[in-house]
Amino acid sequence: MVGALSLVFVSRCVLDVAGSSAPTVPPEKPAPSEAKETAKPAREPSETPADAAEGPSAAVEDSPEATTEAVDDSSPTAGTASPAVADGTTAQRAAANKPQREWVKHEVIPGERVADIAARYQVSPAAVLRWNKLNKKRPNLRVGQKLKVYAKRMPPPREKITYEVEPGDSWIGIARKFGVERKQLRRWNHKARKNLRPGQRLRVWVDAAPEVATGEAAGSVTTAAGFPIVPIKRGATSVGSPNRGKISRPIQLPDNEALYRISNPDHAWGTTHTFQLLQAVVANFRGRSHYQGEIVIGAISRRGGGRFRPHRSHQSGRDVDIWLPVRRGVSTRSRPKRAGDVDWDATWALIAAFIDTGKVEYVFLNYARQRQLYDAARRAGVPKAKRDRLIEYPQRSSRRQAVVRHADGHKSHIHVRLRCGEQERMCVD
């Protein structure tokens, strides 16, 4: 369940974020041919996407010799229309919302074809070829190559995760776990043998958080687990360090009754990255654990960040306190006083959902409460080696750097420290 060991951001670099203070690359104006693309969005859906069922031979390979291999994007299959590619309905909805299009950089990952890239940004394959002066018959995509895309849809950032195969895992099971297609998983790991061995490592590319296209203009989106996600305004970023920092263009965590309750909205100011991640994590956690109780979000930061007594950190919008989930029948009007009030299985599931994002620096939990968590991780089937790597217990030592570690207090809540977001250039880890 906690398969994410390492990750690297690979996907997108926003060139033109409307109203954001972040971009360092000057905005570009569309060239004439690109402007035409903007003016006539309606013609894109008529273009047939390339057949998604092409074999691995047509895909970008990650091996040295593959850099010269052609990616054949020229054999569309009549009548197939991938649902991810703009269809009439999507186009109408997009037109109604007047989405702001943006130039983005797309970094090619192994196995990716022009049609995949086009679908990801809801543009036509022909446009992707044109913007990047690629040959239709032989686009020659290389892993790591950066393509310009005038995106109609802004997908979430994509991360590379290294997944360690666990006993009983299957290709289809792992693919489902990450919400990708089995075929795609095989393509990313084309050198792996068909029979999986526990401990073997696989590469997976996943979307970091649900899509939030245009801030307030966008409707709510729904996660795979069926929970609604409230769009998060862009442009709020973490500046400096958690112990000496602030928030640029701060935003307040939106209400999302299906997922959590906010204990004090005045203390729930933060960043785009934190809130996108937080919503996605709680949604994933609820989907996996079927926990029905309330999740209460405690302190994050004050408006604008900065000193927030009695906390030492919580200054830059990437520290989140969450009350420990409680057992059925225990009140959530105040934080759980006794260890026996806590639902430790749910607590572990919540922490695991955070860790799985690869974006967690650490989780504070008093050592006196860690045995319960450790036992819950064991009940969840986490192997001992992994438990020992993730949780400080049972070898308390100041030198150990487990993800879950002791801090004074922190008996009735966890404190999650997130890493800096990809676009937070002023953020200090």
Ligand SMILES: [Zn+2]
């Ligand atoms: Zn805290």
